[in-house]
Amino acid sequence: MTGPESEGSHVRRAVCPGSFDPITNGHLDIIARASRLYDEVYVAVMINQNKSGLFTVDERMELIREVTSDCPNVIVESHHGLLVDFCKQRDIPAIVKGLRAVSDFDYELQMAQMNNGLSGVETLFVPTNPTYSFLSSSLVKEVAAWGGDVAHLVPPTVLTALAGRLRRS
Template identity: 65%
Template sequence: MTRVVCPGSFDPVTEGHLDIIGRAATLFDEVIVGVGKNVGKRALFTAEERIAMIRKVTGEYPNVRVEAMDGLLVDFCVQHGARAMVKGLRAVSDYEYELTMSQMNHRLSGVETLFVASDPEYSYLSSSLIKEVAALGGDVSGLVPDHVLAQLTTRLAERKAKSD
């Protein structure tokens, strides 16, 4: 069985993330979506909320499961029997960052990193951009799944109400 990990913070999950996860699901026997904490970012959703959102939108793929991830990504891969991870690349800047990470990950554990070029339709998408545009009143429908959009809209309204 070929098992891979698709890691990320997914705060929130975007259509770009789902494109990479879905494509990986057609290529590998099992895809584990590893939902991690990005210590450099302030999360809008808890890990449990992000996991629930991703489980809902990946339900059509019987070979995809979603797990919380803490600590080193390579340790998560080894613990789950995944010899590789799949990372989406949107631009050259992603490649430069991900290349050094993949080299360190390989040195630490032997886990390989497979890069998948994003669909051009989603090449500009990031969770950070989605949150910023939505917080400023922009329309992000079609860029995140509908139920994620509903949760995003609600959460941003709650945050705005607290700050007013």
């Protein structure tokens, strides 16, 4: 055997994927909880060429790095392609996904079964903190664009970046 297992240590890795445009307190809650369960937690900013985000991928990654700086085992990267390929390339056996409502479960279960069938990667579902059960990046952007107060929904760094971006739009 080669690699970490041959040395008697096994690094437990997981990934929290998403578009994170922008990252919200709900995302942060899931990432922080995963970081307490795993040795390394990758936050994969997934690139969808068919969607134009409010923030560039690099801006999203920088914001995530800033707001997760208190979690030294969090690694932020981007990926274009299948999530299972990201997992294979980094020897990640688990995907951690937050579930806000039953409506999330139907879609996420299909994705979990597909990912497992393609590569054997397991998906762990974490119930979202009820405080954030309604929260999505899309909703934050919409409310902020109409002048609503989203300060309690995103970290201060993200709020500043969001306000600046919306002023320029």
